[in-house]
Amino acid sequence: MATPPQFNKPMSDMPEGPELHFASLYVNNKCDGLRFGGKVEKSAVSKNPEVPFSCPEYTIRAVSRGKEVKLILTSVADGADVACIVFRFGMSGSFKLTTEEELPKHAHLRFYTLDAPRQVLSFVDPRRFGSWVYNGTWQLERGPCVMTEYDKFRENVLKHLSEKLFDKPICEVMLNQKYFNGIGNYLRSEILLPLEVIHLADKGYNPAHTHDYTVLMQWMQCYNAPGMKSLRDSNGRTIWFQAEPGPLIPKGKKARNKRKSVDIKPVKVEPNATKRKSTRGKLTAVKKECKEVKVEAGEETAVKRRRAKMTENTTEDAKMNNKGEQGKRLPRGKKTVDPEVKVSRRQSPRSPMPKTPSGRGKAIKQEKEDVPTPKPRTRRLRSDVGNQPKNSPKLKPRKKRQSAVRAAEKKS
């Protein structure tokens, strides 16, 4: 019932299941007792639909399911639910309650309170990959929430295991929202434990005070972590992992996310590995591909540095919140992480890393003006890097993106 009082800051960087869940808690917490009214405003630039809703007085509450959040608008007059809007966050969506004056940049859908000073609940989405559906339902193709509908989720998977799509490498299957609604690219690397992320709230992974991701970063053992290997899955997305890939190793390319590549060595798939076959499917083709796939050992210093930046975000707030537990990994039983990796991450050199969550660039920039802090070096949540060693004969040049092409054309 009562939402945890700590959810009073917006939350949705890393918009995967847990973050969407946090977003709903945030809305419920911040909008509790607020009376909204009038029209719902959409930014001109957003291609999402208008929300032709107007009610003299209504309240807002939220509920999440996997990677969707539904806002439910309830008329104060008769207590009836008069509208709902289902949101997907894309890569950068979030909700934020502010005053009118502090309206964030990229606030693409806005709900205004009646009482002065007027406040605004905004759907903020810099990249505009997010979407909403007015009076829509949970997206039909999406399966049960991996966190809040665990039994249904499990049943849904088991019931369809024989489908062909489950023949793919599990890291790819896990991004299929029909069966893993809520799992995204960091969670798949962190092996299906999103409930743990929710429970990180107890450890300080909530927006109450921090506004940073120290705790989440420390919880993560694979995603973007030094010592981890990475490669591209067949959809071009980076998968982070440790140890040798199994026989279903994605046939994607090498990861391009290391600044300075070490020598790329082919991974030998142990003969035994193929015996550990998935319950389905023939592996012949895959085995062949395995020979071609090269995996880069992830001990590159650039990656370490990057990870260090992310985890060593020692802001005052963070310190206070974590009560000196900053450097400690949360105990987790399941994963067998190379002790050396743990050590390296814990002992990696600390450098001041002011908080600046990536999804909120502009808002942060505005904040910066008020605060005479040294210029923040933004922590990178995305996998940084990119630059492949030029002239490496082993690496295929990356295809030029359309935007780059356009830019080039403009120039000439």
Next chain:
DNA sequence: CGTCCACGTCTAC
């Protein structure tokens, strides 16, 4: 300044 990358879908070949 140019390039690369990012927590996610979508839809045209």
Next chain:
DNA sequence: TAGACCTGGACGG
């Protein structure tokens, strides 16, 4: 299965 859709941070030159 490539791209397209976007913004913006980090980094190299």
